[in-house]
Amino acid sequence: MKSVKDSLLQRRSIRRYERETVSDADMNLIYEAIRNTPTSYNGQQFSVIDISDQEVKEKLYALTNQKQIKTCNHFLLFLADYHKIDVLADKKGIDMPQFTHTVDGIIVGVVDATLAMMSAVAMAESLGLGTCCVGYARTVAPEAVSQIVNLPQHTFVVCGLAIGVPRELPDMKPKQPASLVIHHNEYRQDDMAPDLEAYDAEITRYNTTRAGDKTTNDWCGHIISYYREAMKYRMLSALRRRGFDMEH
Numbered sequence: 242m243k244s245v246k247d248s249l250l251q252r253r254s255i256r257r258y259e260r261e262t263v264s265d266a267d268m269n270l271i272y273e274a275i276r277n278t279p280t281s282y283n284g285q286q287f288s289v290i291d292i293s294d295q296e297v298k299e300k301l302y303a304l305t306n307q308k309q310i311k312t313c314n315h316f317l318l319f320l321a322d323y324h325k326i327d328v329l330a331d332k333k334g335i336d337m338p339q340f341t342h343t344v345d346g347i348i349v350g351v352v353d354a355t356l357a358m359m360s361a362v363a364m365a366e367s368l369g370l371g372t373c374c375v376g377y378a379r380t381v382a383p384e385a386v387s388q389i390v391n392l393p394q395h396t397f398v399v400c401g402l403a404i405g406v407p408r409e410l411p412d413m414k415p416k417q418p419a420s421l422v423i424h425h426n427e428y429r430q431d432d433m434a435p436d437l438e439a440y441d442a443e444i445t446r447y448n449t450t451r452a453g454d455k456t457t458n459d460w461c462g463h464i465i466s467y468y469r470e471a472m473k474y475r476m477l478s479a480l481r482r483r484g485f486d487m488e489h
């Protein structure tokens with residue numbers, strides 16, 4: 242088993258997998274790590290759907306065009322989930338407040354599900370497995386994805402996670418330096434542009450020299466083009482259809 246240090250510091254997204262299956266013992270360790278995720282109020286406002294059925298994976302691939310979904314061994318969908326507390330509150334006759342109609346209700350569910358996904362990533366890495374988060378599982382076709390996996394109301398997909406035996410070891414992507422990421426005692430007050438420009442140039446260098454597909458993409462322009470694309474997603478109406486009728 243890899244150390245926590247190596248699992249976190251050598252992690253990179255893996256998008257190609259061997260046909261080999263992940264053992265039940267390894268999947269159970271991943272489940273245990275997911276279960277022990279810290280959550281808001283210990284409310285555990287999340288659930289995971291582990292998709293190992295190839296037919297279901299192919300359906301999700303058809304919607305998202307993300308190859309890693311059909312080639313991975315397990316595709317995990319991380320959900321924000323208030324359905325479970327609904328069920329028990331109803332059974333116990335407790336009036337359920339409309340927390341799902343608040344932005345903080347959304348944030349709580351998203352934070353819990355995201356931390357659970359990171360628990361799974363860390364455990365999978367320590368077991369020598371490869372992972373890739375797949376946000377398209379949330380954005381591309383929220384209604385169709387919800388139907389494929391039979392989501393009840395008051396749940397929604399936050400992110401997908403492909404897990405498999407790695408078939409590649411891509412170069413690690415350069416990340417922003419600590420001077421841009423870690424602020425001490427207050428948000429940095431000096432001009433950040435020089436550090437940002439240096440990072441932008443580092444990403445361009447990486448993209449032109451990395452193993453595999455090369456591009457001349459910078460960081461800033463490339464990420465902003467993703468934001469432009471993401472402006473087309475209609476998450477508010479998708480969330481409303483799932484029973485999250487946000488008022489404040």
Ligand SMILES: Cc1cc2nc3c(=O)[nH]c(=O)nc-3n(C[C@H](O)[C@H](O)[C@H](O)COP(=O)(O)O)c2cc1C
Pocket residue numbers: 252253254255256307373374375376377378400413414
């Ligand atoms: C929330 C989230 C959603 C992501 N969605 C996708 C995706 O849909 N497809 C994909 O190929 N990679 C996806 N990624 C992987 C990122 O592209 C990757 O983490 C990033 O480029 C940094 O590379 P690294 O993970 O190798 O360090 C996603 C990552 C996160 C955290």
